[in-house]
Amino acid sequence: MSDNELNLNLNGRLFKLDADPNMPILWAVRDILGLTGTKYGCGAGLCGACTIHINGKASRACLTSLKQAQGKQVTTIEGLKADKLLASWSDHNVPQCGYCQPGQLMSAAALLSQNSQPSDTDIDDAMSGNICRCGTYPRIKAAILSASAALKEEKS
Numbered sequence: 001m002s003d004n005e006l007n008l009n010l011n012g013r014l015f016k017l018d019a020d021p022n023m024p025i026l027w028a029v030r031d032i033l034g035l036t037g038t039k040y041g042c043g044a045g046l047c048g049a050c051t052i053h054i055n056g057k058a059s060r061a062c063l064t065s066l067k068q069a070q071g072k073q074v075t076t077i078e079g080l081k082a083d084k085l086l087a088s089w090s091d092h093n094v095p096q097c098g099y100c101q102p103g104q105l106m107s108a109a110a111l112l113s114q115n116s117q118p119s120d121t122d123i124d125d126a127m128s129g130n131i132c133r134c135g136t137y138p139r140i141k142a143a144i145l146s147a148s149a150a151l152k153e154e155k156s
Helices: 027-032 084-089 101-113 120-127 139-154
Strands: 003-011 012-017 051-054 056-058 072-077
Touching: 003 027, 051 101, 056 101, 084 101, 084 139, 101 120, 101 139, 120 139
Parallel strands: 003 072
Antiparallel strands: 003 012, 051 056, 051 072
């Protein structure tokens, strides 16, 4: 066993990686495991393109090291289970160029898992760290509100 062997619980599967523990999880996911849905944007945690979930909370993969992910549940866009949100995203024709969409969806899913009935302000706050150069913000908000309504209807 190498000094750099790490376990990564990713999308419900356990991976053993021989990698630098300080490597951002973004590069491990993309370059070592070949899951390219999580995007590189700014490398400084400012744009949200690399958003993943760590123990259900939205986190920036470009700023989170493999060492920080040890013993935690990591989910990428490939492992996201949010049928109502994905359907709503499609219904509202949210993507334009699509580059930011994995990060947008991961942030929206984290919001809805913590607050299934968010207000406009809650949505603005939760999504403020995700940049969309195409400006699809109104469609993103509408999709989140629709998914929220669908979740509420499902519960009743």
